[in-house]
Amino acid sequence: MADTLLDIRDLKTWFKTDDGMVRAVDGIDLRIDRGETVGVVGESGCGKTVTARSVLKLIDMPPGRFESGQILWQGRDLIPLAADEMDKIRAREIAIIFQEPMTSLNPVYTVGHQIAEVVRQHEKLGHKQAREAAIEMLRLVNIPNPAKRVDDYPHQFSGGMRQRVMIAMAMSCKPKLLIADEPTTALDVTIQAQILELMQEMKERVGMSIMLITHAMGVVAETCQRVVVMYAGKVVEEAPVEALFGNPRHPYTQGLIRSIPRVDRSAEQKHRLEAIPGTVPSLLQPPPGCRFAARCKYVMDVCTKAMPPLKEAAPGHFVRCVL
Amino acid sequence: MENDQPLLSVSDLRKHFAVKAGVFSREVERVHAVDGVSFDIGRGETLGLVGESGCGKSTTGRCILRLIEPSSGAVTFQGTDVMRMDREALRSLRRDMQIIFQDPYASLNPRLTVAAIVGEALHIHGLAKTRREHEERVVQLLETVGLQPDHMRRFPHEFSGGQRQRIGIARALAVEPKLIVCDEPVSALDVSIQAQVINLLEDLQEKFSLTYLFIAHDLSVVEHISTRIAVMYLGRVVEIAPSRDLYDTPLHPYSEALLSAVPIPDPTIKRKRIMLQGDVPNPIHPPSGCHFHTRCPIARPDCAQRDPVLRESRPGHWVACHYRG
Numbered sequence A: 001m002a003d004t005l006l007d008i009r010d011l012k013t014w015f016k017t018d019d020g021m022v023r024a025v026d027g028i029d030l031r032i033d034r035g036e037t038v039g040v041v042g043e044s045g046c047g048k049t050v051t052a053r054s055v056l057k058l059i060d061m062p063p064g065r066f067e068s069g070q071i072l073w074q075g076r077d078l079i080p081l082a083a084d085e086m087d088k089i090r091a092r093e094i095a096i097i098f099q100e101p102m103t104s105l106n107p108v109y110t111v112g113h114q115i116a117e118v119v120r121q122h123e124k125l126g127h128k129q130a131r132e133a134a135i136e137m138l139r140l141v142n143i144p145n146p147a148k149r150v151d152d153y154p155h156q157f158s159g160g161m162r163q164r165v166m167i168a169m170a171m172s173c174k175p176k177l178l179i180a181d182e183p184t185t186a187l188d189v190t191i192q193a194q195i196l197e198l199m200q201e202m203k204e205r206v207g208m209s210i211m212l213i214t215h216a217m218g219v220v221a222e223t224c225q226r227v228v229v230m231y232a233g234k235v236v237e238e239a240p241v242e243a244l245f246g247n248p249r250h251p252y253t254q255g256l257i258r259s260i261p262r263v264d265r266s267a268e269q270k271h272r273l274e275a276i277p278g279t280v281p282s283l284l285q286p287p288p289g290c291r292f293a294a295r296c297k298y299v300m301d302v303c304t305k306a307m308p309p310l311k312e313a314a315p316g317h318f319v320r321c322v323l
Numbered sequence B: 001m002e003n004d005q006p007l008l009s010v011s012d013l014r015k016h017f018a019v020k021a022g023v024f025s026r027e028v029e030r031v032h033a034v035d036g037v038s039f040d041i042g043r044g045e046t047l048g049l050v051g052e053s054g055c056g057k058s059t060t061g062r063c064i065l066r067l068i069e070p071s072s073g074a075v076t077f078q079g080t081d082v083m084r085m086d087r088e089a090l091r092s093l094r095r096d097m098q099i100i101f102q103d104p105y106a107s108l109n110p111r112l113t114v115a116a117i118v119g120e121a122l123h124i125h126g127l128a129k130t131r132r133e134h135e136e137r138v139v140q141l142l143e144t145v146g147l148q149p150d151h152m153r154r155f156p157h158e159f160s161g162g163q164r165q166r167i168g169i170a171r172a173l174a175v176e177p178k179l180i181v182c183d184e185p186v187s188a189l190d191v192s193i194q195a196q197v198i199n200l201l202e203d204l205q206e207k208f209s210l211t212y213l214f215i216a217h218d219l220s221v222v223e224h225i226s227t228r229i230a231v232m233y234l235g236r237v238v239e240i241a242p243s244r245d246l247y248d249t250p251l252h253p254y255s256e257a258l259l260s261a262v263p264i265p266d267p268t269i270k271r272k273r274i275m276l277q278g279d280v281p282n283p284i285h286p287p288s289g290c291h292f293h294t295r296c297p298i299a300r301p302d303c304a305q306r307d308p309v310l311r312e313s314r315p316g317h318w319v320a321c322h323y324r325g
Helices: A048-055 A083-092 A111-122 A127-140 A158-169 A190-207 A217-223 A243-245 A251-258 B056-066 B087-096 B114-126 B132-144 B149-153 B163-174 B189-206 B220-223 B243-248 B254-262
Strands: A004-017 A020-033 A037-039 A064-073 A094-097 A175-183 A210-213 A225-232 A234-240 A311-314 A317-319 B009-020 B026-041 B046-050 B072-077 B099-100 B180-185 B211-216 B228-233 B235-240 B311-314 B317-319
Touching: A004 A048, A004 A234, A004 B180, A020 A037, A020 A048, A020 A064, A020 A210, A020 A234, A037 A048, A037 A217, A037 B228, A048 A064, A048 A094, A048 A175, A064 A225, A064 B149, A083 A094, A083 A217, A111 A127, A111 A158, A127 A158, A127 B311, A158 A251, A158 B056, A175 A190, A190 A210, A190 A217, A190 B254, A217 A234, A217 A243, A217 B254, A225 A251, A234 A251, A234 B026, A251 B189, B009 B056, B046 B056, B046 B235, B056 B099, B056 B211, B072 B254, B087 B099, B099 B163, B114 B132, B114 B149, B114 B163, B132 B149, B132 B163, B132 B220, B163 B189, B189 B211, B189 B220, B228 B243, B228 B254, B235 B243, B235 B254, B243 B254
Parallel strands: A037 A210, A037 A225, A094 A175, A175 A210, B046 B211, B046 B228, B099 B180, B180 B211
Antiparallel strands: A004 A020, A004 A064, A225 A234, A234 A317, A311 A317, B009 B026, B009 B072, B228 B235, B235 B317, B311 B317
C-alpha cells in the first residue's frame, strides 16, 4: 500500500539473560499509515516499549537480538541497515520521545544547545541561525519567554516543560513518524492534557503519524484512531478505536476496559471493578497456548494447547482468541 | 454522643519545610507544603485527598500520623489531641492508625521474610502471646489479603508489585487499626492489578469497619473508592464534597479543570476540556491571595489580595473561592 509508513512483520526481539531467553516481543505485526495515530497499549512487560525501541534499533545488542521478522520503513527493512544509514532515519524520519524527559536530556548543556544540535544535523546552519531555530522551536511548543529559556539547563524546567523541550527536539527534524513512549505517564493530569493537545497540534502542522505507547486506556480513547493491544509479547487485539472500546473482543481487552474506574458514570451505573485475577506469565518460558489462558474466565482445553492465530473478526478488527 | 464525633479531625494543619543554604545552614526560605488544612473523617468513611504533585497531600497524611512533625495545627483522633502525645502515647496511637505506601518496593525491608514483616507489629505491641499464636495470626493475615500461607517464608523480591502491596496491607492490618492512611496505594500498579487491590481495600473496609484517608492523584480511582473528596492545591484544600457531588457539580475552578482533564476510556464521549495555562507555581513563593489565581480562568483582581476561606455552599459541599458556589 502506498500510504503505509511502517510495517512490522513477525518481529521477535528477545533478550538473553542468565535465566534464559526472555521473549519480550514474540512475533508481532503492526502497521502504521501516514497521518494516523496508533495506540499500542498493554501493561508492564507486555513488550510495547521494546517494540517501539526495536523500530529505532535502540535495543542494546547483546543482550537483545532480533530473532526474526522485518521492520519495513516505507518498504525498506531497517533490521539489516548499517549504523550510519540508521542515523539518517533517526535524524530525519522517525523521532522518539520518552516517559522521563530528564533522562533523555543532557544535564550539562543548555536546552538551546541540544535543540540546535539536532537542527544542525539535517540543515546546514551557523551557530546563530541554529540558535534562532531553537528559539523558534521552543516558541512552537508554547514555552513562555523562549528567547530567555533557550539558555536554561534541563533541571531549570518543570516535568511538563521538559516534555515540551523533547517534543521541540523531535519536531525540529519534521519527522514522518513520532514514537511517543508513555509521554505523559510521569505528568500530572492537567499537564498531561496540555501535552496531548500539543502533540495533536504538532501532528496537524507537519502531517506526521504517531505511535503512542501507553498503559492508559483513557489517553488512547481520546487520541488514537487505531489501537493495538499487547499481552505478554503478543498482539491480542487490533481495531479502530470505536470498535475496540465499543465492542472489545479479546477477554483481556474486555477485562482491561472493565477494570478502570469511570468518573463519567453516575452512582447507579457504578459497579464493583472487574479485576483480572492472577498476574502476567513469565516470558522466559511462556505457556504453549494462549498466553492469557491462565487468567481468562472463558478458558477452554484448546486454549492451553496451541496459540490461537490473529484472525479478522470484523473488517479491520483482529483478535487472537478462539472464541 | 461519642459516635457523632468524627474519628479524625484535622484543623488548620501546617507544615513548613526550611530551605537551608550557606556555611551555617541558615534557613533562607520556607516551603509551605501544607498551608492550613482542615477536615474531618467520620467512622467507616473514606475521605479521598486529591491534587497534583507537590500539593501537600502526602505531607498531610504523614503529619496526621506524626511521621513528619507538623509545624502547627491540631489533629484529634477519637477525641484525643495527637499533637501533644509523647512517644509512648504515639506508639499506642499507631495501633489505631496505620499507613500503606505507594511504592511496595521501597516500603518493605528486603532482608526480612514476609512473616517477619507482617508479624513485626504483633511483637512490638505484644499482640501474640505464644509463638504458635503469632504464626497463626500471620497466616490468617496473609489469607485475609489473598496471599498463600506458604508465602510467609519468602522475601519481598520474590513477589510482584500487586502482591507486595498486599503484604503492605497485611502489615497494616496486623494491629487491627481503625484508620488507615492509604498514600497512593495503587499508583505503581498496572490497571488490572490496581482493580484487585482497590477491591481488596473495599472488602477489608466492610469486614473490619475501617476508615480510610485515601490519598491519590488519579481522580477516577479516588472517585470510585471515596465517600467524600477533598481537593488540594498548593498546600490548601480548595473544595470538599461528597464524591458524586464533586464530580457532577464541581464548584471550584481548579476542581473543574482537574476533572475535565481526566481522560475517559470511551471514544464516543467528546467533552469540553478546560485547559489550564502553565505549571503549578513554586510552593516556596505561592501566589498571594487565592493560590490558584495565577492560573484561574475566572480570576478577578481582588483574588490576588484576599485569601478565600472554605465555606459551606450547599449542605456538605464546601468551597474556597470568592466567586463560585
